Amino acid sequence: MEKFEVLQSTAVPLPIENIDTDQIIPARFLKATSREGFGENLFRDWRFDNAGQPKADFVMNTGRYSGKILVAGKNFGCGSSREHAAWAIYDAGFKVVISSFFADIFKGNALNNGLLPLQVSDEVLARLLTQIEQDPQTTLVVNLVNQELEVPVWEEKIPFAIDAYKKECMINGYDDIDFLVNQKEAIEQYESNRPWAY
């Protein structure tokens, strides 16, 4: 997993609520057995028409917006547990998704892949979306170390929450598997002492 400390970037606004993982990456693209290449089909049916041509009015196709931060409506990532959704977003070049609410499984999947789900209030989200739509060159600074989202044009630093352990993992590029494998002794001890085992 890539390390993440501070990211400065412009952002892409997607002001739609309840964006589900079938929109992020439709099931018909889940046939690949590796983690690579899902970015091509990110938001496939919003981004491309049936003939595979880019839809001119979709936010990623207008040429107006760019950047490594996706700013999306609340309850982002609901639906399926497919980690392919997090892979697709990351593979398309995003390192942060800002929303006012994330679905649980998506949030966990994002954190396990170095993609930061950054939760802000509904009010901040609405202001951010307006700001970016008005000025696509607006730069945001995501400082994970200080847990702050800085919006220089507003002269504001907005604090955000993240689990302390997950923050350490993101900053150092560690993942849970290293940690868990090192718990083998405790796990074996647990297994031998269970009052009821299946």
Added chain:
Amino acid sequence: MAKTLLDKIWDAHVVKSIPGGLDVFYIDRHLIHEVTSPQAFDEIEARGLPLFRKEQIVATADHNVPTKNQHLPIEEPLSRFQVDKLTENCAKHNIELYGLGHERQGIVHVMGPELGITQPGMTIVCGDSHTSTHGAFGAIAFGIGTSQVAQVMASQCLLLSKPKSMRITVDGEVRPGVTAKDIILYVISKLGTGGATGYFVEYAGSAFRNLSMEGRMTVCNMSIEMGARGGMIAPDQTTFDYLQGREFAPKGERWEQAVAYWSTLFTEEGAQFDKELSFDAADIAPMITFGTNPGMGMAIDALIPTDVPVSEQASYSKSLQYMGFQPGESLLGKEIQYVFIGSCTNSRIEDLRQVARFVQGKKKAAHVEAIIVPGSKQVEKQAIEEGIDKVLAEAGFELREPGCSACLAMNEDKIPAGAYCVSTSNRNFEGRQGPGSRTLLASPLVAAITAVEGKIVDITQYLN
């Protein structure tokens, strides 16, 4: 302090707690399938890690399999490759696989319970969000991502924070024609698609208690559709009767011990939940969805709501536009082209029996394509033994072979762009059943009636 059902099972699976509020959480059963496992196998292999407890893993092929001619090699090359990869990985790591053609093959959340692999008090995970289904037995069961699939393969554990608890109580008698599917669609319509995010839900009250295990599975299955990590129902005599004698259920003295332990798994009087909600069963009507998330449901004879908060109006309009519906409109009389009866929500023998009882002696409308995909080889076999296949064939319904099929349209079972499908599955997202497809979620009974009528009707006219 009085404990909830969630507390009891959770606490019994904590290997250790680490500073910061995370638990090393032990997993009893790990179910895997072809779509979300290959990258996990690659990961543990790349790290040189062995499978820690391979005997606690069971595999099946379901998401990406054809529902016709399963005895022949899969035609679509990418699908074939993915299914072959599962076979190869399971052989290499010595994992029990119920692959295509195996008598135990089926949708992972149909197969586990019917074989007795799913038991009360267990922790069960799978790289699929509908793993919540298994909570019907009083288990902690939830969907995980592929990185977590690799973690469980490597350690039989996950690093988790305990979710908040919510109890949803529905008491009273349901009206005729109201099934488990209607109850859960009603609850989701009240909470919204993110209303239970961060929570683990316990379903309580007579409306759930009176359901069969199949009905309870339908309810718990859709917990994720309101954002919950999982849903559960305390085990009782219905649970024990369902499990007794199943292949992997405990036998003899061990069965007695198991039932004694399982009988302790209930929420104690006075236990506190982070959130409590109650509904009256009598308020629930046969349901249908009109939008593009499962929270957008209503009574089948109701009008599409117009009172939407300002902040949600843009998404709401986009959704109705996709569906081709207007706010304030009734769905009654709307012509539909497809009926899909299947998926981990409603493809069990009870669902097929209900459909067969209704369609016996009737014919589907000429313009409707009605597909029934059983949840497993065992369901298929039982349907044939009971003559359900013949009843369905005479009514013009096509009985396919088991798999996830048109629920997520990974295989060739797709609904064409613009067409309406009344579906017993769990998600009505844009394009879920194929690019441009329009899904209306409903119970198997509503689906069967719709297939015969060729349009949405008020089903109460059929009920005695």
